[in-house]
Amino acid sequence: MAILMVDYENVWGTNGLKGVEYLTSEDVLYIFYSQCCEKIRAEYMEAIRNSNCDFMIYKLRKTGKNALDFYIASQVGECCVT
Numbered sequence: 001m002a003i004l005m006v007d008y009e010n011v012w013g014t015n016g017l018k019g020v021e022y023l024t025s026e027d028v029l030y031i032f033y034s035q036c037c038e039k040i041r042a043e044y045m046e047a048i049r050n051s052n053c054d055f056m057i058y059k060l061r062k063t064g065k066n067a068l069d070f071y072i073a074s075q076v077g078e079c080c081v082t
Contacts, residue, residue: 001026001027001028002023002026002027002028003027003028003030003079004023004027004028004029004030005030005032005072005075005076006029006030006031006032007032007068007069007072008031008032008033008037008040009032009033009034009036009037009068012033012037012039012040017040017041017044017048020044020047020048020051021047021050021051023047023048023051023053024051024052024053025051025052025053026053027051027053027054028053028054028055028056029048029053029054029055029056030056030057030058030072030075031055031056031057031058032057032058032060032068032071032072032075033057033058033059033060033068034059034060034063034067034068035059035060035063058071058075
């Protein structure tokens with residue numbers, strides 16, 4: 001089982017989701033994004049759906065320096081506790 005957390009602001013214009021076709025039903029994928037990058041390429045979404053992994057998307061509510069990093073850090077903490 002793998003738990004993957006993606007800061008989509010950092011990878012949306014590149015191949016940052018390349019490899020999602022290797023996800024399995026035992027994996028967990030979190031994608032964090034803001035208003036500056038709201039679209040995920042269709043081929044990535046199809047591969048994510050086909051993997052049957054647990055998949056969550058979180059949109060940043062408030063902007064600010066390193067805001068997505070704080071979202072990710074909070075989620076890492078939650079994963080460690082549960």
